[in-house]
Amino acid sequence: MRDGNVSSEKMEEGILFPKDIKKTKQRVEIFRILSESSRPMSAAEIYQCLMNRMDGTSFAISTVYRGLAVFEEKGYVTKSTLMGSETCCYEWNQGRHRHYAVCLKCHKFVPLESCPFEHAKIHGLGKDFTITGHKLELYGFCRECGGKIPETE
Template sequence: KTAAVYKRRRSCYAENSEGGFRVCGSGSAGKEDRGMESEKRRGERLRRSGLKCTPRRKDVLRILEQNSQPVTAERIFMALKEEGTGISLSTVYRILEALAEKGLVLKISSAESDGALFVLNRRVHRHYMVCLGCHKMLPVDECPLGDLEKKLERETGFAVTGHRLEIYGYCRECQKARSKTNSH
């Protein structure tokens, strides 16, 4: 049983259509080796940021690494629960807050979603379009605020350290669904 859990913990998790997570991959030896490298890298990231390297912190980082979309603490908790990891939701929240405080995770507070969303800080500057229908988050390819930041710094002397932009609306699929609903 321990070996099976060990292999599952190094597998890829993807969100399924019901909002849960499914395991991708077979946990073959090559994948286990890559998983071990990734686990070492996670430990190094935690130590470099000044956080103690614990199995649960590495578990939370792993789930975030496997999701390109921002996810809630509840989704992370459910993914860990499905693989048999003994962790409470409050512990997931505490870990996420500590990771966000150290800059390893970005916390996205949105008035349109229930609670915060979390995404691994890949040190890539990114903004999102948020669908109000299905809550899908689509990355924006360019940053329209770079020139504005420079202008504000020049004009006001304000030292800009960062920004975040979220654009709200409806994705194509939700627009189609809304138009069908409104036409009936």
């Protein structure tokens, strides 16, 4: 997670782009898309947004994956893999962590209001283990999907 002490370069619209990342048109737009999003996004969703924003510019989805890998390596992006799927979602680190309930049918992310581990003590670890972080995703079915297990074909 980024701590806010990283040097940034101010862009034309007042958005700060990290100085420790090579600036390309695609990376700037990926940065904007993720920093403006209120939820995690898949690379395909980011690619579609990028295509809409950069009409006339052609590039491959691999450009998005490479950009996301750079942002993740530098700690600006958190990558999550959906349970039972190969789909990964990416979220901009904003100095705080978030947890989600994820619909197994439509893959909608519903943010939890707070972290259930924020003030909890983990019993059974004793002094043999130091916790440095955690990740929690709850899986089920959203209201729009009927809260039911989908029928198998």
